[in-house]
Amino acid sequence: MYRLNRFLRQLPAQILLLVFTLIWSYPFIWIISSSFKSQSEMFLGGINIIPKEPTLDNFVRAWDLANFYQYFFNSVIVTASVVLLVLVLTSMAGYALGRGSMPGKKLIMTMLVMSMFLPKGFTILPLFELIVGLGFNNTLMGVILAESGPSKIVSILLFVGYFASLPKEMEESATIDGAGYFRMFFSIMLPLSKPILGTVTIFSFIGAWNAFFVPLTFTLSKPSLRTLGVGMYNFFGTNSVDWTGLAAGAVMSVVPIIIVFLFLQRYFIEGLAGSIKG
Amino acid sequence: MGYGTPQQSIPASAGKAPLSKRAELFKQIKKHRYHYLFVLPMLVFFAAFTLWPMIASWYYSFFNWDGIGWPTDFIGLGNFREVASDPGFWNAFMNTFLFALTHVLIQMPLALIVAVILNNQFLSGRNVYRLLLFVPVISTTAVIGVIFSILLNPLGGAINEMLLGTGLINEPINFLGSTALALPTLLAVSVWKSFGTPMIYWLAGLQTIPGELFEAAKIDGASKVQSFFRITVPMLAPIGLVITLLTFINNLDPFDLVRTMTEGGPVKATDVVQTYIFRYAFEPESGSSRYGFASAAGILFSLAVLVVVIIQALTGKYARRSGTKGA
Numbered sequence: 001m002y003r004l005n006r007f008l009r010q011l012p013a014q015i016l017l018l019v020f021t022l023i024w025s026y027p028f029i030w031i032i033s034s035s036f037k038s039q040s041e042m043f044l045g046g047i048n049i050i051p052k053e054p055t056l057d058n059f060v061r062a063w064d065l066a067n068f069y070q071y072f073f074n075s076v077i078v079t080a081s082v083v084l085l086v087l088v089l090t091s092m093a094g095y096a097l098g099r100g101s102m103p104g105k106k107l108i109m110t111m112l113v114m115s116m117f118l119p120k121g122f123t124i125l126p127l128f129e130l131i132v133g134l135g136f137n138n139t140l141m142g143v144i145l146a147e148s149g150p151s152k153i154v155s156i157l158l159f160v161g162y163f164a165s166l167p168k169e170m171e172e173s174a175t176i177d178g179a180g181y182f183r184m185f186f187s188i189m190l191p192l193s194k195p196i197l198g199t200v201t202i203f204s205f206i207g208a209w210n211a212f213f214v215p216l217t218f219t220l221s222k223p224s225l226r227t228l229g230v231g232m233y234n235f236f237g238t239n240s241v242d243w244t245g246l247a248a249g250a251v252m253s254v255v256p257i258i259i260v261f262l263f264l265q266r267y268f269i270e271g272l273a274g275s276i277k278g
Numbered sequence: 279m280g281y282g283t284p285q286q287s288i289p290a291s292a293g294k295a296p297l298s299k300r301a302e303l304f305k306q307i308k309k310h311r312y313h314y315l316f317v318l319p320m321l322v323f324f325a326a327f328t329l330w331p332m333i334a335s336w337y338y339s340f341f342n343w344d345g346i347g348w349p350t351d352f353i354g355l356g357n358f359r360e361v362a363s364d365p366g367f368w369n370a371f372m373n374t375f376l377f378a379l380t381h382v383l384i385q386m387p388l389a390l391i392v393a394v395i396l397n398n399q400f401l402s403g404r405n406v407y408r409l410l411l412f413v414p415v416i417s418t419t420a421v422i423g424v425i426f427s428i429l430l431n432p433l434g435g436a437i438n439e440m441l442l443g444t445g446l447i448n449e450p451i452n453f454l455g456s457t458a459l460a461l462p463t464l465l466a467v468s469v470w471k472s473f474g475t476p477m478i479y480w481l482a483g484l485q486t487i488p489g490e491l492f493e494a495a496k497i498d499g500a501s502k503v504q505s506f507f508r509i510t511v512p513m514l515a516p517i518g519l520v521i522t523l524l525t526f527i528n529n530l531d532p533f534d535l536v537r538t539m540t541e542g543g544p545v546k547a548t549d550v551v552q553t554y555i556f557r558y559a560f561e562p563e564s565g566s567s568r569y570g571f572a573s574a575a576g577i578l579f580s581l582a583v584l585v586v587v588i589i590q591a592l593t594g595k596y597a598r599r600s601g602t603k604g605a
Binding site: 007031088093095096097102124126129146148149185216228229233235250253265 | 315331418538576
């Protein structure tokens, strides 16, 4: 009875929100519904949400003929490598900078923070030159390095802040128990930093999965290395009338990220919310 | 330190004190050797992928260089002068700032209203609403761009079909093909796409307001609208400044959306700095790449952004100081 009352009182707000969210989600509803429609149904028009004769043709066509299998695996490899690389680099650096007071620590911290604000110019060109110089042009390695290399400063600072906040006694007692530097980091400190690991993972996952500019630039002359975003763009460029196929491609690129997000959304929301308090 | 000491004592202490200092430093460095080992990979990446590209970008900007070989044709500030006198650059420049500004002026207030509604703890389904409004943020921008190009298509695109169906329009609208409508359309899609971010910011901000304030206001007979303007808005003001800055910076790079939806067209109506630079660097209309020119354009743009950020930060500082003075 109480719940019903509450619901009735909320009714205006509920209706407002429901309409708003439905309109807001329409593009996603369209993607999913169109990916199951036949091409002829799409051409005959109509904005029915439920397909008349649901079919999986679009997925088969996008996967095989439009090379989405390749794009998908490229995206998986790039994203997994970027996340791993960023986690290793930022957590180790964050630990070293957060604990103890090594000479030069201040200098490094100042340099990192300054680089966030200094005008960067158009850094993709030197980055491109560097990747070519390293011999990684037209390889996935080039995309991975260019994507994980720059601007992970916020992640480093998150780890620095977290490790600095842990009590000193923890290290002391671990040292007494005979743990060395590496043991200390990998089996005590790193597992403790789970919230930061979660935040950095989800942010770099989303960043790498959705990347467009870097993979576009680095795969201009090598189509087989395209990631999903770039592949979708090229599919649209060469076959702009295959709307149902494009919808299937969109499902393949959007659904995985939503699933990952559902698992890690707590860390993501907390990370975002933290950025306005910090 | 030693400025005030008599002359003759300098040779004696100069030879000795630095040595023990250096010895102390070495001891410290040795003690922290593993720390250095742990920072090293990050520093190598930082030097290679952040520091060097920044320095090189500045260096390139002083050369007339097509990207082949090493830059040799030094032209001083020639590129900067050319960028600054190109109406095409300023067109792209204004469009880019318009993107950021639209998000601040339209997206932020709209997100605040939704956040206030969602902040009600007893609202059923608030987590579902929050999630659904947030999904566009985590979706691939390039994919969203392609999908909206289809939805907005004048020949059978769903949005035109719906507008025709309701009788609001008699002829399909060519949203992306018209110089007048293309930019507002892109802005609308962009506001839709990143709406969830300021919503989360505001929700976090709302959580900092103690609930007792609203209860007290309610007892005093304040309406919901009154307590919004008298409690919520003033309490959120300091965090609002931070959110403004973040929203502004977050939306200064609309490359993915512009590239996939209009490629800067029609007739450069939606050109932004990033597509402008990309064109000069990788798809030059003149036939040969202009790396130096592209770098100069990038530097000019980021200097302008820096100025805006400094102004905003100073305003925030000033507002906070006068705020505490008043209290």
